[in-house]
Amino acid sequence: MSADDNKEDISGQSRQNRWLTFNVLRYNPSDPASKPRLQAYKLEDADSMTLFIALNEIREHQDPTLQFDFVCRAGICGSCAMMVNGRPQLACRTLTRNLPAETTLAPLPFFELIGDLSVNTGKWMRGMSERLQAWLHGQEVEVDPRRIEERMNPELAEQIYELDRCVECGCCVAACGTAQMRQDFVGAVGFGKIARFRLDPRDVRQDDDYYELIGDDTGVFGCMSLLACQDVCPKSLPLQTQIAFLRRKMAVTGAGL
Numbered sequence: 010m011s012a013d014d015n016k017e018d019i020s021g022q023s024r025q026n027r028w029l030t031f032n033v034l035r036y037n038p039s040d041p042a043s044k045p046r047l048q049a050y051k052l053e054d055a056d057s058m059t060l061f062i063a064l065n066e067i068r069e070h071q072d073p074t075l076q077f078d079f080v081c082r083a084g085i086c087g088s089c090a091m092m093v094n095g096r097p098q099l100a101c102r103t104l105t106r107n108l109p110a111e112t113t114l115a116p117l118p119f120f121e122l123i124g125d126l127s128v129n130t131g132k133w134m135r136g137m138s139e140r141l142q143a144w145l146h147g148q149e150v151e152v153d154p155r156r157i158e159e160r161m162n163p164e165l166a167e168q169i170y171e172l173d174r175c176v177e178c179g180c181c182v183a184a185c186g187t188a189q190m191r192q193d194f195v196g197a198v199g200f201g202k203i204a205r206f207r208l209d210p211r212d213v214r215q216d217d218d219y220y221e222l223i224g225d226d227t228g229v230f231g232c233m234s235l236l237a238c239q240d241v242c243p244k245s246l247p248l249q250t251q252i253a254f255l256r257r258k259m260a261v262t263g264a265g266l
């Protein structure tokens with residue numbers, strides 16, 4: 010037994026021999042006979058176990074029909090996001106020792122449900138990225154190779170890199186009250202993308218081009234400053250700062266009004 014085995018979890022219980030109950034919302038929308046229900050699974054806690062490992066254990070040893078997503082297991086691909094006791098978070102970055110003895114798991118709201126804990130965030134992210142033209146807009150003419158080689162101010166590169174850390178997990182959208190009311194809201198992830206390309210000196214677009222994309226209720230003026238997006242972002246991106254900055258800039262220039 011390691012010394013760590015006797016440590017306590019957040020409820021003060023010893024983690025040794027602690028049993029966890031996962032109440033998982035089960036539903037398969039492609040099966041007409043399927044009805045939404047909670048299904049309980051029990052599993053013994055283990056040192057350094059993540060929620061992702063726990064779900065794999067359950068799928069391997071208890072129920073091979075349980076659906077959930079993962080790719081990287083390292084907080085990089087963003088595919089394992091789910092509602093954990095009502096809060097969106099990444100299963101692979103959630104240690105079971107930080108969970109209570111009983112945990113309820115549900116799929117992220119807002120996104121198309123594939124089944125159980127699996128949702129199609131990719132489809133929505135693609136649509137949002139296309140709508141916001143979230144890619145580098147270079148010059149139309151053949152690009153001068155010397156322009157590509159141009160050095161970028163390291164501080165600016167750092168700011169762009171910071172926003173590029175978004176893993177498109179969808180947690181910010183799942184936590185956002187506006188997004189729950191309107192499916193066409195671009196969400197904090199969308200604002201982050203606009204902010205990222207607006208900062209990039211290689212992008213030829215002007216401020217007005219960006220503001221046109223987000224200057225209505227589906228964009229910046231639909232955001233009610235609820236702040237949940239920043240609270241739940243697993244990458245701790247400065248979403249609120251970006252939203253406030255974009256809104257201020259647009260108010261000053263009169264864009265979208």
Ligand code: SF4
Nearest residue numbers: 175176178179181242
């Ligand atoms: Fe996830 Fe954060 Fe990106 Fe939103 S901004 S999709 S919460 S990483």
Ligand code: F3S
Nearest residue numbers: 185232233235236238
């Ligand atoms: Fe939603 Fe974040 Fe705005 S939670 S309402 S996008 S501040």
Ligand code: FES
Nearest residue numbers: 082084087089101
């Ligand atoms: Fe990739 Fe969790 S599996 S972020």
